[in-house]
Amino acid sequence: MSLSREAVTKVALLARLELTPEELDSITSQLGQIVDYVQQLSSVDTEGVEPMAHAMEQHNVFRADEVRPSLPREEALANAPRHNDEYYRVPAVLGD
Amino acid sequence: MNATQSATAHDVVIGLEVHVQLATQSKLFCSCATRFGAPPNTLTCPLCIGMPGTLPVMNRHAFELALQTAVSLDCQIAPFTKWDRKNYYYPDLPKGYQISQYDLPFSHDGHLDTYDPKGNLPVRRVGIIRVHLEEDAGKSMHDEAAGKSDSLIDLNRTGTPLLEIVTEPDMRSPAEAKAFLTELKLLLTYLGVSDCNMQEGSLRVDANINLHVPRNGETIATPIVEVKNMNSFRAVERALEYEAGRQWEEWQATGQKMGDVPKQTRGWDDAANLTRPQRHKEESSDYRYFPDPDLVPVVVSPEEIEVITKSLGELPAALRSRLESEYGLSAYDSDVLVNQGRSLASYFVQVAEACGNGKLASNWIQQDILRLLKERQETIDDFPVSAAALADLLRKVDQGELDTSKGRDVLGGMIDSGQPAEDVMLELGIAAVDESELTALCEQLLVENERIVADVQAGKVQAIGALIGQAKKRNPNVNPGRVREICLQLISKRA
Numbered sequence: 001m002s003l004s005r006e007a008v009t010k011v012a013l014l015a016r017l018e019l020t021p022e023e024l025d026s027i028t029s030q031l032g033q034i035v036d037y038v039q040q041l042s043s044v045d046t047e048g049v050e051p052m053a054h055a056m057e058q059h060n061v062f063r064a065d066e067v068r069p070s071l072p073r074e075e076a077l078a079n080a081p082r083h084n085d086e087y088y089r090v091p092a093v094l095g096d
Numbered sequence: 097m098n099a100t101q102s103a104t105a106h107d108v109v110i111g112l113e114v115h116v117q118l119a120t121q122s123k124l125f126c127s128c129a130t131r132f133g134a135p136p137n138t139l140t141c142p143l144c145i146g147m148p149g150t151l152p153v154m155n156r157h158a159f160e161l162a163l164q165t166a167v168s169l170d171c172q173i174a175p176f177t178k179w180d181r182k183n184y185y186y187p188d189l190p191k192g193y194q195i196s197q198y199d200l201p202f203s204h205d206g207h208l209d210t211y212d213p214k215g216n217l218p219v220r221r222v223g224i225i226r227v228h229l230e231e232d233a234g235k236s237m238h239d240e241a242a243g244k245s246d247s248l249i250d251l252n253r254t255g256t257p258l259l260e261i262v263t264e265p266d267m268r269s270p271a272e273a274k275a276f277l278t279e280l281k282l283l284l285t286y287l288g289v290s291d292c293n294m295q296e297g298s299l300r301v302d303a304n305i306n307l308h309v310p311r312n313g314e315t316i317a318t319p320i321v322e323v324k325n326m327n328s329f330r331a332v333e334r335a336l337e338y339e340a341g342r343q344w345e346e347w348q349a350t351g352q353k354m355g356d357v358p359k360q361t362r363g364w365d366d367a368a369n370l371t372r373p374q375r376h377k378e379e380s381s382d383y384r385y386f387p388d389p390d391l392v393p394v395v396v397s398p399e400e401i402e403v404i405t406k407s408l409g410e411l412p413a414a415l416r417s418r419l420e421s422e423y424g425l426s427a428y429d430s431d432v433l434v435n436q437g438r439s440l441a442s443y444f445v446q447v448a449e450a451c452g453n454g455k456l457a458s459n460w461i462q463q464d465i466l467r468l469l470k471e472r473q474e475t476i477d478d479f480p481v482s483a484a485a486l487a488d489l490l491r492k493v494d495q496g497e498l499d500t501s502k503g504r505d506v507l508g509g510m511i512d513s514g515q516p517a518e519d520v521m522l523e524l525g526i527a528a529v530d531e532s533e534l535t536a537l538c539e540q541l542l543v544e545n546e547r548i549v550a551d552v553q554a555g556k557v558q559a560i561g562a563l564i565g566q567a568k569k570r571n572p573n574v575n576p577g578r579v580r581e582i583c584l585q586l587i588s589k590r591a
Contacts, residue, residue: 073135
């Protein structure tokens, strides 16, 4: 097992996931298996191989600085759990 | 500096982090407009509100503006650069990550020299650690009674291109920090890469500050505090002045050194004139950066950097010293003109070249043209009197055909009618008085006023004023300065 319960607890907090102790157990085990699987890559000899910043060999993909119409506001707000027809409404950000 | 601070010598150490909105039409990764002041949530699309399945494509112009800025700051341009995801949760960041640059920013290791036309501050070369290109977040509006009601989110700003400029901790006083920001803003304005409007959030400043206190032959660094929420350069200066004093008192009370306590963030309260501790974002430093797989890297060739470098035009520091050396202006005057922006400075250069008297051109532009522009609420580009036409007028002033007051009348006429100085003078009945005619008039006056001549010869030079008055009565077009000069010359010849 390459992942500790503490590490998963921290990752869950960073991802804003609330896990029950049972979920934490099963996710620790599942995530551990994924990490172990990827860990196989470290057996490859990378001596002298340039690290890549991207999986594709492509670079310099740009678009022109041109404005296109934006979404009508009703559509932009349509999926929000709460809004007031102008703004998204979210639980108060400041305040303890 | 207050009394406590000066009690013991210590250095104030300041580094800045400046965010600048780039002047593009569209956002960094989508085609929504970047316009300020649009109704909330009307400038968004599936990409900038973080809908699944959308893919960002970089705005070429944003990258070009970023390169121009970095080159102007004498930065090294990275031959290879990429974008990374900075992961954190906040309601104004719909994707759950900000596209930024982590370990391979497009530029690094530059510098900018501060400037003080009055010469009170030392010229400080401020190192630029890095400049990188990232996207802005949206805007959250909190209710005054925080915690009692919802926060409102406007995502219009989400995805606007931002440059983050990080300096070395090279500034040694709040005044130097302000001088650096002033010079940076001037540079960015000359480049046209940003409007730098702090009220609209186009330029935002955070500052890191601590003290270096000498003790027993060693230098002790106090804990670094990051100061936020400063809405003007003056506020930056005041906040840092307050903070330097507060840290000195804290150091004396606690003796805490850097590393003894976690880095603190404090917010500036402009009305209360103090900084307050801000709540720590939990785990805020764990951003789990990784390369954004949706964006490919960018490669910049030396040829491209060459093209950018050549396109920059004359920058403020070079222009200031040229105005001093080529047109004989004082540091103060050249600074005033350069600070008015590229168009006005170039107007000055054209006027000075054409009339041949830089100081005269500078005086007229500062005293009259700037005032008129303000009254007329227009920029030099819309001003009805061209540089050539003003130069024409100033040549007449320079040669004594017109005195300053008549010159002003003629300038007013030029603005109203759009006619050249010559025509306006005819219209106003201001005829240039011929030099020989003027000399004859002066000789006549001397003959008629032997007593005044005697007074002047006896050393009462101010007696000449009466002659000027008489000359103006006989011919309202005479230039009083010339009358004075000619009369004094004639009198000295008689002696």
